[in-house]
Amino acid sequence: MPTPDDAGLLEGQIEQWRSYLRRRQTIHAVDVAELEDHLREQVAGLIEAGLAEDEAFLVAVKRMGSLDALSREFAREHSERLWKQLVVVSSDEAEEGAGARREALVALALAVAAAVAIKIPALFGLDLVRDAGFYLRNASLFVLPLLAGYFAWKRKLDPVTIRWLALAFVVAAVFANVYPFQAHVPGSASHDPGNTEFLTALHLPIALLLVIGISYAGGRWGEVAGRMDYIRFSGELVIYYALIALGGAVLSGLMAMTFRAIGVDIEPFFQQWLMPCGAVGAVIVASWLVEAKQSVIENMAPVLTRLFTPLFAAVLVVFLATVLWTGRGVQIERNVLIAFDLLLVVVLGLLLYSVSARDPRSPPGLFDWMQVLLLVSALLADAVALWAIAARITAFGFTPNRVAALGENVVLLVNLAWSAVLYLGFLRRRRPFASLEKWQTDYLPVYAAWAAIVVLVFPPLFGYV
């Protein structure tokens, strides 16, 4: 006769056995339930046959077979389970599925809302091509508030934070639209965006990414870990967005071909509907995908940094060697500064996303040396370029584009230089790796601040040209 104490013991043992099973990727929750039912039957049968409870449990577990063999058999039958499924929520996990489905619906609704939002100005006679400047300046405002709303809903942000975030968007909308920007070619019929207008279009999203970050972190923006999560999120978002864009390109290509076959030109539909609506909607969908899969699939961005850090480092080292060997100076062209800005952005990305995936407790390894090599060679390459530019910047004059590019270069250079110092300190075991993490996450507002300066100050400073 089992006493209540024994029953508790058996329950504990079964619970433990269940947790072992659950850890097997190929054995799903429903299968665990089925096997547990079997185990309990077996135990009951053995007890009836005269075994003590703990003996019955041991025998029943033994008869079930080894976990390894069992999960191998399950893997053979359910090979698809070795590929983690993301979007398709199986009906088996109904309880979990309900929440996931609701979130998918919210994300889809917001994506549709973004698609609608970008078409609203058309009701007021603003044309995508004719008023390209308006659309460029406001592009981020059609989608980022909705994205912030998604995170505010998901993270249950408090009303005070929501109000501040909303205020930030209102300010952004005001400054994107109050300045009397001048067309690139004054007096021309088509409105090509001018320099400062283009800078605003480029920098407003960067500034607003900080707002998205705060809503993403959901009250954890003050913590290094919260900001680091946002960095991880951003890397995955870019990758998912690129994948969706690729799919969109294939879709539109096929549509164009099939409709051309029946003599219908759907080019206008692409330009006016599919492209703008898809571009904004995809931001929300990609964000939702990143959220949904974050614990299911390995992050892609760190994998890419692993692949490309050695390659970029090799290219930069060869570049520096060539400069030294041939004595060639950097040719000063219009876009040379932007090219080096992009180089620093890529290097920063490689650093950031490998930092985001690195276990701060593991000791320095070969890859860390590779990172430092990449950092130092990028800094040297940039120094070579800056040296060449500094000598002649006054001769060129300070156009808004050049000042913005120079500012960006300084912002990135400071980050990377100090990162190199911190990284070297880590390699020499003088500093913990966490100091590099902290530096990178603390630096995030600097990008936004510089972008905000470009948006707020540059147009009046340079006469709205």
Next chain:
Amino acid sequence: MEINKDLVAASSTPIVLAILADGDSYGYAILQRVKELSGGRMEWTDGMLYPVLHRLERLGYVEARWEKAENGRRRKYYRITSAGRDQLAEEHRQWEAVNETLRGLWTVLRAVRPAVSGGSGGTPGRTAPPGRTTPLPQGA
């Protein structure tokens, strides 16, 4: 008696289908039935039955449903489908063929054995010289 793994694997489909053809059932009961029918000579590793059931489900031979058992727990019951019955008939034919072939061979061996043992014992009798084709058993 330990039954070889390949044999267990090969026979599991007809055995499970045949048990389910007798009425809906669930994993533990199916195993009990196997044990009972084989007089305890066929002992499957319990867990291995479930991947087999899932394979049959994927192939459309059985359907599964969750039900509340009499003890209040949720239990997964399996029911054979018409495709499963067709498969069972097919398996039946195949196993019948294998069985008959083997039975024929066993009879031959039994007929030969006295000769083999007789040769060593020196007893004269119906000797079948080695290398010669053995006569076909009756009824084969």
